[in-house]
Amino acid sequence: MFALIDGNNFYCSCEKIYRPELKQQPIIVLSNNDGCVISRSNEAKDMGIRMGVPYFQIQHLVQQGKLTVFSSNYELYADLSRRMMDTIASLVPAIEIYSIDECFADLRGLNNLHKLGQDLRHRIQQWVGIPTCVGIAPTRTLAKFCNHLAKRHRNHFDGVVVWADWNHNIQQRALASEPVTEIWGIGCRIGQKLAAQGIHTALDFINAHTPTLRKQFGVVLERAQREMQGIPCSELIIEEPNRQNIVRSRSFGNMITSLEGLQAAISHHISAGAAKLRQQHSHAHIIGVFIYTNRFRHDLSQYNGYHFIKLPQPSANTLTLNHIAQNLLRHIYRPGHEYKKCGIELSGIEPTQTFQQQDLFYSNLPDSRTELMSAWDNITSRYGRNSIQLGSELQSSHWQMTRTELSPCYTTQWSDLLTI
DNA sequence: TCTGGGGTCCTAGGACCC
DNA sequence: TCTGGGGTCCTAGGACCC
Numbered sequence: 001m002f003a004l005i006d007g008n009n010f011y012c013s014c015e016k017i018y019r020p021e022l023k024q025q026p027i028i029v030l031s032n033n034d035g036c037v038i039s040r041s042n043e044a045k046d047m048g049i050r051m052g053v054p055y056f057q058i059q060h061l062v063q064q065g066k067l068t069v070f071s072s073n074y075e076l077y078a079d080l081s082r083r084m085m086d087t088i089a090s091l092v093p094a095i096e097i098y099s100i101d102e103c104f105a106d107l108r109g110l111n112n113l114h115k116l117g118q119d120l121r122h123r124i125q126q127w128v129g130i131p132t133c134v135g136i137a138p139t140r141t142l143a144k145f146c147n148h149l150a151k152r153h154r155n156h157f158d159g160v161v162v163w164a165d166w167n168h169n170i171q172q173r174a175l176a177s178e179p180v181t182e183i184w185g186i187g188c189r190i191g192q193k194l195a196a197q198g199i200h201t202a203l204d205f206i207n208a209h210t211p212t213l214r215k216q217f218g219v220v221l222e223r224a225q226r227e228m229q230g231i232p233c234s235e236l237i238i239e240e241p242n243r244q245n246i247v248r249s250r251s252f253g254n255m256i257t258s259l260e261g262l263q264a265a266i267s268h269h270i271s272a273g274a275a276k277l278r279q280q281h282s283h284a285h286i287i288g289v290f291i292y293t294n295r296f297r298h299d300l301s302q303y304n305g306y307h308f309i310k311l312p313q314p315s316a317n318t319l320t321l322n323h324i325a326q327n328l329l330r331h332i333y334r335p336g337h338e339y340k341k342c343g344i345e346l347s348g349i350e351p352t353q354t355f356q357q358q359d360l361f362y363s364n365l366p367d368s369r370t371e372l373m374s375a376w377d378n379i380t381s382r383y384g385r386n387s388i389q390l391g392s393e394l395q396s397s398h399w400q401m402t403r404t405e406l407s408p409c410y411t412t413q414w415s416d417l418l419t420i
Numbered sequence: 421t422c423t424g425g426g427g428t429c430c431t432a433g434g435a436c437c438c
Numbered sequence: 439t440c441t442g443g444g445g446t447c448c449t450a451g452g453a454c455c456c
Contacts, residue, residue, distance in 0.1 A: 031424035038424070056422040072424085099456045187454050218430065220453080247426060296423055343425090402422095428455075437446080 001107040001136065001164075002236070004143040005088055005120055007081075008131045008151065010101035011039035014080045015070050017129040018410050018418060027068040030055050033251050033402045034071055071403035079411045083128045091120055096236040102147075104140055106236050117160035137163035140234055141227035144184040145202070149174060163230075175203035175228075185224040190217060202228065242280040242349070248273045249343020253402035255294060256339045259330070260395045262291060266329050267393040269344045270322045272385075277316035277346060278377055285314045285348030287321060289328040294340035305332030314350065317369050318376065321346075322390055342399075 007013060011029040016022055026043035030036065036054045044067060049058060061067040081100045089095050092105040110116060117134040124132050133154065135146025146161040163171070181191035183202055193216075199205050206228050214222040223233040248269035256262060266289060277283055288308030293300060307328045315321055325344055379388055408416035 033422090033424075035423055052423085054423040059422085101456080185454065189453065217453095220430065243427080245427070249425070251424065294423090297421095341424095426456090428453100430453085431451090433449090435446100435448085438444090 001110070001113065001138055002140050002143040003092070003105040003107055003113075003117065003120070004098075004102060004135045004140070004147040005105060005124075005132055006102040006134075006147050006151070007084060007124075008133060009039055009041050010081075010130070011070075011072065011077055012041040012044075013130045014077050015073075015407055016041070017080070018407070022068055025068060026066070027070065028058075029070045029072055030405070031072060033253055034404060035251070038072065069405050071406040073407050073409065075409045075412050076407065079409075080128060080130065084124055084130055084132075087124050087127050088120060091116070091123065094236060094238055096238060097240070104143065104236055107136065113162045114160055114165060117162065118158070121159050132159065134160045135163075136161070138230050139227040139232045140236075141184045141224055142230065145178070145182065145228070148178070148182055172203060175206060176201050178202045180205045183224055183228060185220060190221065193217075242282055242351070243276065244347070244349055246273045246276050246284070246346040246349070247343060249290070249341060250399070250401060251341045252339070252399045254398065256399055257335070257337065258396070258398075259333050259335075261398045262329060262333065262339060262342050263326060264393050264396040265342050265399040266325050266344060267322055267390045268399075269342075270325050271318050271390060271393065273344055273346050274316055274318040274321050274373075275377065275380070275385075277349065278373060281352050282349050283314040283316040283352050284311070284321075284346035285350070286310050286346070287324055287328070288345040288347070289325050289332065289342070290345070291329070291332060291339050291342040293337050297338075300338055301336070303334055303337045305334065307332045308345065310348070314348070316352065317373055318390065319369065319372075322392065326392065 012027050015027060015029065024043065025041070026047055026049075027041045028037050028044050028049060029039040031038045034055055036052050037049060037058070038052070040049055040051065047061070047067070049061075049067075055069075058067070062069050077100060085095065085097050085103055088103060088105060092107060093109070094106040096104040098104055107113060107116065113136045117136055120134055121132050124130055133147055133150040135143045135148070135150055137143040137146050142163055146163050150157050150159055150161040166174070178201060179191070180186055180194055180199055180202055181188060183205060186194070186205075194200075194205065199208050205225060208225065210222060210225060213225060226233050250265065250269070252261075252265070256265075286308055288306060290304070290306040292304050293302050295302065309324065309328065311324065376388055408418075410416055410418050
């Protein structure tokens with residue numbers, strides 16, 4: 001038996017914890033560079049503000065005082081997420097952290113599941129301050145579905161839906177009431193193709209002819225159907241798997257034309273990507289660099305540059321990777337364009353141990369650069385991510401994000417601690 | 421003027437091997 | 439006219455997720 005526990009309007013709820021006067025007020029959280037809406041409080045949803053809408057289209061509501069806006073503060077959200085997950089883990093045998101705001105829990109062997117769901121909600125609310133909904137079912141896909149129902153009919157179900165507590169008729173009615181695209185794994189593309197065949201609701205999907213589904217859409221959709229029928233096809237992933245790809249990229253607050261500006265941003269991304277590699281004890285065989293102009297500006301010349309190479313030796317060394325990335329950047333850089341975004345990609349990732357073959361005749365001398373990186377990681381873990389930076393990163397700060405409505409990091413910075 | 425970022429999995433097809 | 443069979447690995451692209 002699985003539970004899916006999910007923070008309601010997570011980013012907005014995080015912001016509201018420290019701004020109690022906004023409790024019943026409409027608020028939104030914006031993407032990086034204050035670009036578009038990525039989280040809405042219930043009150044903002046009721047105002048008709050859509051997910052993903054560009055901020056400039058609704059900015060007038062803020063100016064009129066009808067809406068409060070926040071830039072995204074991932075430092076705050078990540079810390080509250082960690083607290084939420086720790087709280088959940090204290091009540092169930094095992095959890096799988098699925099994203100920053102939701103996790104699956106293993107409920108095998110537990111009874112009185114509705115009460116457990118309520119306990120989870122109350123404890124998270126009390127200890128962390130985040131409202132949640134809980135779906136409980138024999139498969140993960142059904143648990144997601146129940147969570148969706150719990151959210152949609154929050155007042156009716158009090159935030160908890162347990163599939164097994166419903167009789168067949170109620171289950172069928174619930175399935176018939178939701179479009180097929182509410183099922184985990186079915187997005188708008190597949191939804192359109194299914195609709196063309198008369199499969200509109202979750203109930204239609206469950207009753208669809210399985211071999212035909214398999215033939216047309218592959219094993220992924222067959223699994224989704226089985227899981228919706230109550231047949232488990234997936235288990236919890238308790239151990240966080242190592243990343244197979246690491247991408248670091250950002251849109252710029254202002255457009256950049258100079259090579260120096262791009263070099264600074266690429267250095268920053270390499271620094272973050274390499275640190276991630278080392279954190280999961282891995283190294284990369286392939287490194288790529290890309291730069292984009294602003295695709296929305298039809299009045300400007302457009303250019304997308306991308307180049308990658310395979311490294312002769314896999315690496316997780318910031319200095320080595322940065323050196324190569326800067327060469328790649330010079331290779332794809334074309335003057336005369338206004339660039340909006342750049343980034344790096346590290347792939348062909350393998351555990352470092354794979355290549356730590358002991359030499360038969362010589363003792364393994366430590367690589368001075370490896371030691372340097374350990375020292376680097378020790379310092380950044382103690383004094384913060386930006387306590388060491390590459391010189392090339394400091395050439396320009398022009399590429400930094402715009403975050404005009406950033407809230408304090410209440411829980412992770414002494415200077416931002418809330419005082420009353 | 422202003423439009424996010426970071427991932428995963430699966431499949432088809434080509435290259436290559438014996 | 440007839441032109442093997444079975445396999446692996448890699449890559450690009452498409453779909454999905456939050």
